[in-house]
Amino acid sequence: MKNSALPKGFVVGQAGLYQSLAMFLVAYFIIGMTVLSVCAISTNGALDAGGAYYMISRALGPEFGGSIGIMFFLANVCGSALYVLGLVEAVVDDFGVLAADGSVGNGVHVLKTGYWYELLYGTVILLLCLLVCLVGAGIYAKATFLIFVIVMGVLGTVCLSFFLVGPRTVLLPGGNATGLINASFTGFRLHTLRSNLAADYTVDYTTGVLMSFSTVFAVMFNGCTGIMAGSNMSGDLKRPSYSIPRGTIIAVIFTYIVYNLLAVLLSCTCDRLLLQRDYGFLKDINIWSPLVTIGIYCSTLSAAMSNLIGASRILYALAKDDLFGKALAPAKKTSCSGNPWVAVVLSWMLVQA
Numbered sequence: 001m002k003n004s005a006l007p008k009g010f011v012v013g014q015a016g017l018y019q020s021l022a023m024f025l026v027a028y029f030i031i032g033m034t035v036l037s038v039c040a041i042s043t044n045g046a047l048d049a050g051g052a053y054y055m056i057s058r059a060l061g062p063e064f065g066g067s068i069g070i071m072f073f074l075a076n077v078c079g080s081a082l083y084v085l086g087l088v089e090a091v092v093d094d095f096g097v098l099a100a101d102g103s104v105g106n107g108v109h110v111l112k113t114g115y116w117y118e119l120l121y122g123t124v125i126l127l128l129c130l131l132v133c134l135v136g137a138g139i140y141a142k143a144t145f146l147i148f149v150i151v152m153g154v155l156g157t158v159c160l161s162f163f164l165v166g167p168r169t170v171l172l173p174g175g176n177a178t179g180l181i182n183a184s185f186t187g188f189r190l191h192t193l194r195s196n197l198a199a200d201y202t203v204d205y206t207t208g209v210l211m212s213f214s215t216v217f218a219v220m221f222n223g224c225t226g227i228m229a230g231s232n233m234s235g236d237l238k239r240p241s242y243s244i245p246r247g248t249i250i251a252v253i254f255t256y257i258v259y260n261l262l263a264v265l266l267s268c269t270c271d272r273l274l275l276q277r278d279y280g281f282l283k284d285i286n287i288w289s290p291l292v293t294i295g296i297y298c299s300t301l302s303a304a305m306s307n308l309i310g311a312s313r314i315l316y317a318l319a320k321d322d323l324f325g326k327a328l329a330p331a332k333k334t335s336c337s338g339n340p341w342v343a344v345v346l347s348w349m350l351v352q353a
Contacts, residue, residue: 008262009282011220013275014211016199017267021260023217027224028256035227035252039245052228053314057321066323069314072228073347076311080129080351083304088122090296123352125301126308130348133309136339140309147302154295155258161286162188162265170284172277183274185285196267196275205277224259227252229306311347316340 011020041055053072057065096113111117132143167187171180186192201211209215227248237243266275274281283289318324319331331343 008220008223008259009266009270009275010279011216012196012263012266012270013272014199014201014216015213017193017197017263019199019213020220020263020267023213023220024224024256024259024263027217027221028252030221031224031227031252035248038227038248042244043241054317062321062323066318066321069318069323073311073314073318076307076314077347077350080126080304080307080311080347083300083307084122084126084129084351085118087125087297087300087304088118090293090300091121092118094293125304126348126352129301129305129308130344132305133312133344133348134339134341136335136337137309138337140305144302144305147298150298151295151302154291154298157287157291158282159261159265161282162269164287165285168285170274170278170281172274181273181277183277183281184271185274185281186269186271188268192271193268195272196270200272200276202276206279224255226303226306229310308347308351309344311351312340312344315347316343319343 008020011023015023038052038055053065053069056068092111092113095108095111097109097111111121132140165185165187168185170183170185172183173180199213201213201216203210270281270285278284280292283292286292315328315331316334319328331340331346333342334340
């Protein structure tokens with residue numbers, strides 16, 4: 001599952017702790033029902049490539065399976081593109097040229113910005129994802145496991161930072177005479193917790209839109225999805241009927257605990273202004289700020305690869321079932337190791353487009 005701590009500050013800052021915990025409960029109830037359905041279908045018989053498409057097509061027939069399979073395929077294609085663009089945005093924010101005239105400001109701001117440059121950066125990142133997916137599921141599993149270890153390490157430092165970092169003031173862009181406003185990381189304070197309990201919906205500083213329960217829930221729910229990543233790899237797992245239910249349920253329980261824990265820690269240590277006005281505040285309060293940046297890059301890259309390889313497996317399964325005749329016939333081709341490389345390339349082309 002996708003795991004990002006950054007939206008949690010936004011959720012607590014706008015909705016408060018009480019409504020944040022309620023949102024997590026509602027979101028994971030929805031996710032839990034979906035997971036139980038996937039588990040029931042995946043343990044009902046042998047599984048092949050295609051994940052949710054394969055399960056649905058065998059349970060409800062090719063008509064339902066084919067239409068839903070196309071939607072899953074396009075969703076993974078669009079998801080991979082969005083994650084790549086999100087990673088490019090994060091990289092440009094950290095390393096892009098600051099001034100409009102092309103001069104470089106303080107720090108490591110060396111990358112040129114602009115539409116075509118950002119498209120180039122996205123293309124390079126997507127090529128990296130393509131190379132990993134072309135090699136096969138084995139190297140993909142090793143790469144994602146390495147990313148998982150890095151992200152868990154970053155998450156550990158984030159949790160430790162709440163206890164090890166002392167109170168500090170964070171300067172944020174504002175509308176006063178100096179152009180800056182002061183926000184505080186207070187450390188564990190009862191007053192801070194009380195001020196963060198109730199909702200306080202304000203105008204989002206990045207979009208200028210007034211937030212509400214529904215808009216905050218929409219942002220938060222996107223960070224809780226990703227439960228199909230494991231089932232999409234059903235054709236590459238040795239025991240999919242065992243691994244998919246076990247892995248997905250563990251992922252759901254783990255992320256639910258982590259999200260609730262982070263919400264409580266944020267409510268006890270960060271004032272409302274910091275949570276509402278700085279979505280990158282974890283870098284400001286971490287014991288070593290570059291770790292948070294590394295975690296963001298790794299988790300986003302992993303999600304992009306997951307969607308790309310998931311899309312290729314769904315396309316391969318659709319081709320094997322001959323639901324669209326000769327149109328998808330080339331996607332049946334596999335390498336000596338069984339990797340559907342043509343489906344991977346076709347999915348990559350759509351993501352690039």
